[in-house]
Amino acid sequence: MYNEKVMDHFSNPRNVGEIVDADGVGQVGNPVCGDIMKIFIKVRDNIIEDIKFKTFGCGAAIATSSMVTEMVKGKSLEEALKISNKTVAEALGGLPPVKMHCSNLAADALHAAIEDFQKKQSKKGLE
């Protein structure tokens, strides 16, 4: 059902875990089947210095989480924001049609984390 690349990310997921003092945290839920994905980022000088994820979901959900973290680690926020659900699925060499909605989680969680970071920044700016 899944290609080798997906299975590789599923069985050896990169960047699993939490960042305790994260600069941004994004959590999204899957409206289709009820799964949850959470992404933590550490940002320095506009660069995603560290990123970790936690996911409650299927093989595709775990593989896309792992993939998205690998894709944006070391990238600027602008570059990270350009990553879409589609590019994540493509980077994995495609997902089964019934699983396409899972790939929606990964980029959304990442963008939510960046948004969270930016919100915190502007708050700091106000203080």
Place this chain on the structure above:
Amino acid sequence: MKKIYMDHAGTTPMRKEVLEAMMPYMTERFGNASTIYSLGREAKMALEDSREKVANLIGAEPGEVFFTAGGTESDNWALRGIAEANKDMGNHIITSCIEHHAVLHTCQDLEKQGYRVTYLPVDRYGFVAPEHVKNSITDDTILVSIMHANNEIGTIEPIADIGKIIKRQKRKIYFHTDAVQTVGKIPVKVDELYVDLLSVSSHKIYGPKGIGALYIKKGTKIKPFITGGAQERQKRAGTENIPAIVGFGKACELIEAELEQQYEKLSRLRDRLIRGIMENIPFVHLNGHPTMRLPHNVNVCFEFIEGESLLLNLDMKDICASSGSACTSGSLEPSHVLLAIGLPHEIAHGSLRLTLGMDNTEEDVDFVLEILPGIVNKLREMSPLFAERKEMPKNV
């Protein structure tokens, strides 16, 4: 590494003896059972011999056994055939909400045709209450269909009690049971269950796929399922699949002789597996009744994790199992059975079904018990829900 197959409720490997019995009928004994020359007579004899073996296993007369293409067809035939033939008597059907889709989707289709269907709820173990059946009977009821045992959670339904209630009614109400999961696992005798129709499948009892049977009690008013030639007493036309029927018959004969011994072996392995899981993994629930369950069925839910991930991890260790998680179903809805016993979506998500078979050993069970906690742990470490759960005590 040897594969550990624990999905016998899904299908079973065909036995060597079954294949051997079938082989001649695929080659030299290819005759059509409807012809009069020796080749045809040979096929006819094999057909009737198999019918007798199936009948013996379920305590029926051979004349009450009709071959079909499998359990799903048997269910379809029972429901549609009774509904259509007894339209003038009423249009109400009673079933349960945990039936196999072969029954549920057929009922939904019958609803579109104007029949009224009552879907009875079940309790937290998955039991249908005989009282509920009784209270749902109306002057329009023509058919009750309740499965003998549930394919997912293994709960064995009180079919005999329900059957007695139905027999006591003044009007004739037909009673069908889908016994696909029980035949060959526990004793199934049609008269002890008080049923008029009963579905059987071959590939769940180490026979070939694509063949099954419907028991139709003598005197039952039912419409033929397929029209055409005179096969199956003009009720199910089409040249008989003799090799498959021979294999099915052989499988029935073999399992009948071993029923008691298999029951003991399987329930021992089942209990070892359940105990091992419950004792070694926290946040786990057993689905179905602890004792009133199929001897080969284990169904549990692990909190905070998802079933497909679990299955993929087990598969990497060459363990074959199944799950009722939304992510494993094409519809992305969790199992209707797990929801019906009251599990919330997120718990149904983490369901695992292990169904044992005659080739499984104590070593297999122990291997699964050795592997499983690590997999569950790994997935929980990845789960945001588990992290929240772990933090909870600190907050209170």
